[in-house]
Amino acid sequence: MSKDQHNQQCKTDENSSEICTCCGGDVFQEKEPLWKQKSLKIIVTSAIIFALGIVLENLLGQGLLAEVAFLAVVAVAGFEIIQSAFKGLLKLRFNMSFLITIAAAGAFLIGHGEEGAAVMFLFYVAEFLEDYASERARSSIAALLKLAPETAYVVRNGGEIEIHTHAMDLGEKVVVRAGDKIPLDGLVVKGQSAVDQSPLTGESMPVTKKEGDEVFAGTINREGYLEIMVSRKSDETVISRIIELVRQSKDKKSKTEAFIDRFATYYTPSVILVAVAVAVVPPFFLGMSFEEWFYRALVLLVVSCPCALAISTPVSMVSGITAATRKGVLIKGGEYVEEMKNVKAMVFDKTGTLTEGLLEVAEIVPFNGNSHHDILQLAASLELHSKHPLAKAIVKKAEDENIQLKDVTNFKFTAGAGLKGEIQGKMFYLGNKTFIKQLNPLDGEDILGKEVRGKLKEYDSEGKTTVLLGKGQEIMGLMVLMDRIRDSALETVTFLKNNGIKTIMLTGDNEGTACRVATQLGLDEYHHGLLPEDKVNKIDELAQQYGNVAMVGDGVNDAPALAKANIGIAMGAVGSDVAIETADVALMHDDLSQLEYLVKLSRKTMGVVQQNVVLSIVVKSSFALFAVLGLITLWMAVGIGDMGLSLAVILNALRIGVAKAY
Incomplete structure (x- = not known):
């Protein structure tokens, strides 16, 4: 959708964030195909004009027309670069664009127009590649997060109508059929299905959802029909919080990243001073050729641009x-x-x-000739009337073993102790040792007996929870519960x-x-x-x-x-x-x-960061030395020392997200 449409639907202002926190969408207009983008058109146009200039100069001997062509390349490919340089200069910030602008202008002044054009063109290509890599990383996040559908089928006035998710109220029911994405967080009120939560949680297998279970926006209903009562609005869902979290993560830099940012701030003006020294000292103090050392200074400026070093850490972190x-x-x-x-x-x-934080019945110990089945059946029948966590575990155990429960009358629950009730005219009680003692008129220790006391002591020492089932003066059995690892x-x-x-x-x-x-x-x-x-x-x-x-x-x-x-x-x-x-x-x-x-x-990400930083420093240092010695040209400085190195750093970082190394 367009920015205006988005703002109207999502109530986003003109200065909204890059990623909308309510729907996950890009607030800017949809991206055009790569071949239609302005940047690529500039690259193609500049390449054609540059090639024409080379032909005019070297094959047709039209030096003046060639210079015009090279200036046209600078005008087309270098417009934004020069604009950025002057903006930085007004703020007394010597950015990379400033270095390139000086280098290109200097090349033209000493009669190397083709190299000045090449510097601008290749730097623009390098910037395009960096932007494309960053866009790919940002787009991959946006694609991951932009999961929830924009509309949903809501049940109103006995029928279904399709409305925008932002227009839905809490408590409304939405209908989700097999194959559809769940539009908002909510609770299942009707139906059962397998829901694919992998886009949100990374789970490999679908999770069965039934009445009372929570479901989340952006997950996929794989099988059955579900009716869901909305529990969170579109800007409060789990996925919207993830979007906000990812957006904020861009501002939280690592120590390495922050150090490189500070380093780049002081590095650029230092490079300019060194380049000035290279251009001035040999000609004026050692009597060497001004044109030659001025050219070397220009090459040094270009090759010293810290592009690759600056992006080496952030592109790795984003990946x-x-x-x-x-x-x-x-x-x-x-x-x-x-x-x-x-x-x-x-x-x-x-x-x-x-x-897991959920108790389960780990063991059932019968006493006095009672069976495992009888103890579980009676205990679960009593616990069916309780909401205690122990009750859920015992009832679930009975369900797992397909045990049919019995009716209970005269049920009474004592908080923190136990419960009792009549089953088929007989009174049964279920609870801890203290509860048993309180219920029985005789000495509780006599009721428990040596065997029961021994078992209780054993399980207590192991940190396990125990529940006793009794009838009258008889302890029928012991249930052992524990939190499953x-x-x-x-x-x-x-x-x-x-x-x-x-x-x-x-x-x-x-x-x-x-x-x-x-x-x-x-x-x-x-x-x-x-x-x-x-x-x-x-x-x-x-x-x-x-x-x-x-x-x-x-x-x-x-x-x-x-x-x-x-x-x-x-x-x-x-x-x-x-x-x-x-x-x-x-x-x-x-x-x-x-x-x-x-x-x-x-460990892998930081390994890649170290590789990128070391590679950037080694290559830049080597090329800087080659520049001072006059062993490389301007186009080599940009094409290999800048653009080539930046591309290598980007590709190395992107493999973090695609390589199966963990």
């Missing part, structure tokens, strides 16, 4: 951040790509990070340890539970019984001990610790406002294996 976004890993800026390479300790929250946790911890990164767990849980998880995963250390403020203090201690510390948490109760760490990494950021706002890196899918990808990406 790395874009590649990560495609994998469902959001990095808020280049500084965090660089910081990740230096991490010495990875600190994990336990619940929801190393573990994530499938990818052990592999991730092993990778980190093998790469010299310490693994540490901080948790508010008891020592038994913390010890069990730490032992199973082989963590280097763990700290238990911590409140949120305790975790912050512990991060401080670990930073003093190890230096660079990363914290991985769920982004909600761990927000203070995430903010305190050198790098805060939020798990499962989809749907979590706090995660995206607080963390420096957000893993959109609950997958710890993305940490391995993140570490490898950081």
Whole structure:
């Protein structure tokens, strides 16, 4: 859509951001095909005129007409360059365009018009290639983020009408059929389907969504019919927050990038002074040819343009951040790509990070001749009337085993202790050891017996949760529940340890539970019984001990610790406002294996940055020496020392996003 159409629909002003945070669209007019773009037309026109000038000068002997042709090349290809040079000069800033303008003007003054034209033409081509590479990187982000459709079918007055997503209200129902993209974040109120969340989270397999499940704008309904109640407006969706995050990431530079920016500020005027010295000292103090040393000074100016050095880091960072976004890993800026390479300790929250944060029935222990089936059936029948997390786990276990539940009457729930109810005229109770003692008129220890007490002590020491099922004076069985460790946790911890990164767990849980998880995963250390403020203090201690510390948490109760760490990494950021706002890196899918990808990406990106910086310095230094010695010409300085080097740097950076190296 055009800028005017966008502004009308999205209420964007004339000075809006490059990427719209409500729809992900470019506020400028749609890009024309490459062959229709003005820049390419200028390049082709300049090339033809330049070739004509060469023919006029070398084949037809028309020197004056040739000079006119070369001046025309400067006028066509150099107009924007010269304009930029004068704007910089008015602000007392000696930019790259200023160096090129001086070099071209000097070449014409000493009778090298063809080289002056070549300098302008080749520099314009170099600028075009840099802009094209940057546009490709920016466009790849925009294409990734511009996922949600602009219109949706909403249910109104008993029928379906198609309206713009920005015109929808919270609570309205939208219809999404198989193959359609989900237009807005919401809850499924009707239907069931497999939803492809890979554009948003990087998950390889579609996720089954049914009534009550949350879905997100930009994901794809692969199979069935869904009706979704809108829970977020178009400018509040997960995808709109990602767009804003990516837009802001461009302003957060790495230390290397910031250093090169500062270096370039002082570098350009220094080069001008050296070039002046080269042009003045040999002719006026050593009696050498002014024309020859003036020409060498011009070559030095051109070859010293820090184009390749200036773009070596940002183009690499953009490429790395874009590649990560495609994998469902959001990095808020280049500084965090660089910081990740230096991490010495990875600190994990336990619940929801190393573990799934959901209890499951791990074991059922029958007593007094009762069966596994009977205990689970009775316990699930009672828990069906409760909303406690334990209840969900027990009922799910019964569902998984296809156990038919029984009716319960006279149900009574005691918060934090247990519950009881009648099943087929008999009263059953389910709860912890304290609850059992309170219910029974006799001494609770006599009711439990030696065998039950032994089992309870064993599971308590392992940090597992236990629930007792009883009837009258009889303890029928024991149910053991635990928070399941994530499938990818052990592999991730092993990778980190093998790469010299310490693994540490901080948790508010008891020592038994913390010890069990730490032992199973082989963590280097763990700290238990911590409140949120305790975790912050512990991060401080670990930073003093190890230096660079990363914290991985769920982004909600761990927000203070995430903010305190050198790098805060939020798990499962989809749907979590706090995660995206607080963390420096957000893993959109609950997958710890993305940490391995993140570490490898950081190391690869910084490796490419180092390659680009070293290559730029070595080539520029060599060509500067060749320039002073008179071994290269102006067109060689631009074509190889500037344009060629810039292209090499760009191509090297772009391979971060395409090479399968992690």
